[in-house]
Amino acid sequence: MIDLMVNGFVSIWTPSTLFLMVFGVVIGILFGALPGITIGLAVTLGLTLSFGMDSNTAFALMLSLYIGGVSGGLISAILLNIPGTANSFATTWDGHPMAMKGEAGKALGTGIFFSFFGTLVGIAVMMFLSITVSSLAIKLKPFDFFALCLFALSLAASLTGRSFAKGLVACAIGLSLGLIGVAPIDGFSRFTFGFTQLTSGFDIVPAIVGLFAIPEVLKAGNALAKDVKRLGDGRIKGFGFSLKEFFGQTKNFLVSSVIGIVIGILPGIGGSISNLLAYGAVKNISKYPEKFGTGIMDGVVATETANNATIGGTMIPLLSLGIPGDGTTALLLGALMVHGLTPGPLLMKTHPDFLYVIFASMIVASVMTVIIEYFGLKIFVKLLNIPKYFLLPTVFVFCVVGAFTVNNRIFDMFSLLIFGCIGIILSRCGYPHAPCILGFILGRLVETYLRTGLMMTRGSFWQFFTSPVAAVMMILTVLLFAYQCFRNIRKWGLNRKAIVQEKKLMRIAEDG
Secondary structure (H helix, E strand, O other), rough: HHHHHHHHHHHHHOOHHHHHHHHHHHHHHHHHOOOOOOHHHHHHHHHHOOOOHHHHHHHHHHHHHHHHHHHHHHHHHHHOOOOOOOOHHHHHHHHHHHOOOOOHHHHHHHHHHHHHHHHHHHHHHHHHHHHHHEEEEEEOHHHHHHHHHHHHHHHHHHOOOOOOOOOHHHHHHHHHEEEEEEEOOOOOOOOOOOOOOOOOOHHHHHHHHHHHHHHHHHHHHOOOOOOOOOOOOOOOOOOOOHHHHHOOHHHHHHHHHHHHHHHHHHOOOHHHHHHHHHHHHHHHHHOOOOOOOOOOHHHHHHHHHHHHHHHHHHHHHHHHHHHOOOOOHHHHHHHHHOOOOOOOHHHHOOOOOHHHHHHHHHHHHHHHHHHHHHHHHHHHHHHHHHHHHHHHHHHHHHHHHHHHHHOOHHHHHHHHHHHHHHHHHHOOOOHHHHHHHHHHHHHHHHHHHHHHHEEEEEEEEEHHHHHHHHHHHHHHHHHHHHHHHHHHHHHHHEEEEEEEEHHHHHHHHHHH
């Protein structure tokens, strides 16, 4: 293990790879700090730039974009009271009030360093659990993986939006689009409608980029500029906090780290939820909960630790089971496939050296992020003034060029636009993107595991329930569906009761 870890660091310790990692961290921080520009968009940009690179360099770049982007959101959250990403939403609740009280440097220093430590804890847990779960997952059978993927899809559909029905519809759309082309087992062509270009199905890169990036670019372009008061110039004295204050946050740090990692492991949720849950948990166990929201260090520690610890959590199911933990790791799953790597438990067996390259890249990117943020904070504050009408068209061009360079086909550029239109329609109608992306990526895996399992059992579904892992996952899926249905019925009943009560009060007022 130690030899593999050393080889992982050696593999990325080249001038070109380190330069790309610094570039990725800087762009990631910038994208994270700019309100309306998402982390996923930064990783998508890295995906389009990674063609022609070897897999080690490509993932070093994309992981740098990911880690830099998650941490970068704290800059605008504290100084502008606008979260750069959804991961830093709760950081505004105490970070900006601290800046208003003249403690901008302390808030920024707290956010930067606890983001760093949260990321390291997440990576440490990821390294241990990914290897452990991968070694156990090798023993699983196709119907076990079918049940795992099914549970992941249902969980993503239920937890990424307010409406479970809309999550299911988005997931079904992704599954349907993933079924186009030649079947994975018998090679039967389906849903091609006579178009030879559809024989191999939609390529994963234009599909993901179209579904995710195009709507995000248009959404960011349509966002109205807000008049905000900028506080401070990003100057930090020392670390921004004393050693006594640092060690006084140990309990908050540990609680938030655990919440971030656990939420990251659950498919389809991510840091946008973990920072809110961590803030609430730390507030509940605090000796002075009434001070939260007035500008205290505890709130910033909770949110920034949790959303960065989530990074390691989201990578655990991706590396060990081939199931992405959130929308950003879904993009990384697509990148694995583009570079000819099989995600899941076989990755540890067939490419153990690559797995340790990922570990090493994340550690180096974390160190780079804290150094670049600390010493370059004044520059990033100034870069927040970059007009979006310069940045967004550049991103769009990279997306189109990246879609074309995958197979050098004009058809992939049209695929990008088709999926972009689907993504825009989903956004306008309030449907979440993550279940659709997960459905598209996992659709073929679900079908392959299902048909392979049925071939092993000679068409019998009974084996799907006699296997302990498959049975547990199936039961959890059914319970999840039942819970969501019960919650929706209860919500409908409460709304109906409120409407009846309102009508009753209106009649009383009219009679009076």
